[in-house]
Amino acid sequence: MAARMTRRPVVLLLLAAAILAVAVQPAAATLHPVDYLALQAVRRALSDLPGSGFFASWDFTGDPCGFAGVSCSGDGRVVTLALGDPRAGAPGLSGAFPSAALARLSALSSLSLVPGRVSGGLSSAVAALPSLRFLALSGNLISGNLPGAFSPALRTVDLSKNSFSGRIPSSLLHIRSLRTLVLSHNSLSGEIPKTVSSPLVHLDLRNNRLSGGVPPLPMTVVYLSLAGNRLSGRVGGVLRRLTRLSFLDLGGNWFSGEVPGEVFSFRIGYLQLRKNAFSGELRPAGRLPSGATVDLSHNALSGRVPAELASAAAVYLNGNKFAGAVPAEIVAAAEGGRMRVLFLQDNFLTGISMRGVPSNAAVCAHWNCVAPPPTVVAACPAKGGRGRRRPPAQCGGRRG
Structure with a gap:
């Protein structure tokens, strides 16, 4: 009897200790410590613009995998980071782009940032994260050269409406999985790389300072916009191969020569060639x-x-x-x-x-x-x- 009474307090004490351990265990323990610290650094670097409440849920006494814009894998790694309120017209974020912190999210497959006032540069350490498939940072104040290295897994890159300068790195156009590339509304200069081996479907380079001619493009292209640059030369040989085109905008350049009649036979819904130096007669093939x-x-x-x-x-x-x-x-x-x-x-x-x-x-x-x-x-x-x-x-x- 006495032995049973002695054991009971011990059992109760152990049970109370177990409950207490669960109660004080931080919910973030399921997240890898490196990713946990990286998210804290992201939060310190960025702030909501007036009217935005995106970071309201980023309370680190809870589980970061439940934060707005954060998705985690089963083994506790951040795989998706969508920074900012994605609703149309919602205010974005401000601050310095946290390249060093983001580069530590080694399992990241999707990184996006809504339009706002985030500045700084994009490092190769972020752009080349090995699992990164989706990179979209449109409509901010990010500047400097484009990274020299990109993830081989990328399918979509949208860096439009920023302040990037310098040349388009040739490595970007050799990613075997890349389908969508949008670099419009920046200050990129120089020529488009001579070789494009990525199986692009959507290519948008409009409103930059690109010069020279247009290289051969993959026959997979459906959407092509090169408007508002300083490109020149003849494009008939390039366009004739792009039989899948449904959207073509070459306006506001210095292209010359005849308009290839074949483009009129494509299933093209928007054909924009205004403000160039095209000459000769139009001979539509369809x-x-x-x-x-x-x-x-x-x-x-x-x-x-x-x-x-x-x-x-x-x-x-x-x-x-x-x-x-x-x-x-x-x-x-x-x-x-x-x-x-x-x-x-x-x-x-x-x-x-x-x-x-x-x-x-x-x-x-x-x-x-x-x-x-x-x-x-x-x-x-x-x-x-x-x-x-x-x-x-x-x-x-x-x-x-």
Whole structure:
């Protein structure tokens, strides 16, 4: 009896000790200590902008794997880090980009940062994390050169709308798994690397300071934007191979030569070649998909307007050297409302027969070798002109 009573306090004491141990055990014990310290360093480096409450859940007396934006693997390593409130219009974060801390998250596979005011540089130690598949830091103030090394596992890289400068590292375009590369709206300069072996589907380099020509690109490309650079030369040989293109924007460069007719036969919904030096006649090899947008304005294209453009919903041919009459197919598309925008102003056209267009259409044809019909003048936006025609001396033997 006495022995049983002696054992009971011992059992109760052990049970109380076990309960106490569980109660005081920090929830973060499931997270690897290196990752735990790295997240603390991230929190010290970054702050919510006014109106953002992203870091409200980052209470280190709890389990960091339950923090907003943090996902962990079964063995307690951080695998996903999405910094900032992802809702549209939500304020972002500020502070210095915590490269040293992030580089310690060795199992990280996805790193993203919402638009905000985070500054500093992106180190190779972060970009080359061995398991990193997704890297998106768009819309911040990150600057300096792009890293010289990147993870071989990367599938998506979006560093757009920052302040990166220098050249595009050739290593970035040799990642065998890379499908999406967005470097737009930076200050990158120099030439696009001569060899692109990544199986890219989406390539966006617009609004930088890139120069030189366009190298051969993989046939996997569906979306291509190189607009707003200083690129030059002929691109026909490159574009003819990209039969999967659905979006093409080369506007605002110094490209020259003919527009390859093959691009009109692709399943392309947006074709933007404005403000270049393309010349010669348009010879489409097929019709564009119904509802496409075609902007070939402000080039030096000549010859007749091709009837194959009639399937498009918006056509911008202004600021070229087109001559002759507007094809009946295009006139019918505009009159029937299937073509909502038709800009023909500042050319050398001699025939524009249009009875009327819907009230929601925009059709312009001033400054040609024939006065545009009153219905077209009425449908032209104010910035499109006032219906004037070219002086006869500019039209040579052309008749209107």
